[in-house]
Amino acid sequence: MKSIRRVLALASALLCTSAAALPTGMQCPAPQWPREALRYELEGTTTVEYTAGKDGSVRNVRVLKSSGWRVLDAASVQQVGQCTVRPDPARDESSHGFLQHVWRLEGAERVRPLVVAGSCTPTARFDEFSHFTRPPREGLLVRFLVGAGGKPHGIVVDTSAPPDLVAEAVAFVASCQFAHPPELPGMRTDTGYGRALLRPSSPTR
Incomplete structure (x- = not known):
């Protein structure tokens, strides 16, 4: 608190x-x-x-x-x-x-934690996490906080989707690990966002 x-x-x-x-x-x-x-x-x-x-x-x-x-x-x-x-x-x-x-x-440039490559555990419908605002394929927009060890918590899905798909997206993001890029200057923050990308054959509804 x-x-x-x-x-x-x-x-x-x-x-x-x-x-x-x-x-x-x-x-x-x-x-x-x-x-x-x-x-x-x-x-x-x-x-x-x-x-x-x-x-x-x-x-x-x-x-x-x-x-x-x-x-x-x-x-x-x-x-x-x-x-x-x-x-x-x-x-x-x-x-x-x-x-x-x-x-x-306003203020200092914020450096948000980025997903560690290969750290996410794929699910039946999600297989990749992207920080790009316009990812290569469809996904659900999520925001989260990053705690000790780079594990996300407080995960919120900001895309309208069926409850089961939202729950699966939360579980997928929770399996990922995040870290701050050491080479980037700025104020480190514990907030992150991006998209949980759907497998090409997975419908959103």
Whole structure:
């Protein structure tokens, strides 16, 4: 628990959330970083779409382009849903507006642990772990924390999939070992992410 508090305190000092310039007359609360996103040091850009009512309320908020992380997207939707605009009886309530949140942690370059080649135990449907944002084949996006001995824990699957496939992906990632590249400069962190890659013949559903 103490280590989690230390990470949260550090992240809160280094976080930076920015949004595109608000339309004239629009007021929004400051985006709030979810504690879970801070603990896993998640970053990304969420673009949301919304409509404005004649009474000044903001409605029908939805994610137009995901940050890649559901927890950040949900925070953006919640924040925009609390915005208001100047009331206008003549407003076209079917017209759409857009806002973009950039979720970024500032400070020293982070060096995340990388998978040790050949350390993962293949399963019936997963056979490789990739840190590439665009891997060569389909997989499930996962995030995790790395503890002593390079073993992952707190594994979360951020791709929608059947429960049995999610459970298998968690077990696959848990079998892997991770280590920091010794040649890379920067601040070592215990957070990691990547994709558990499906065997070519394995369906996601």
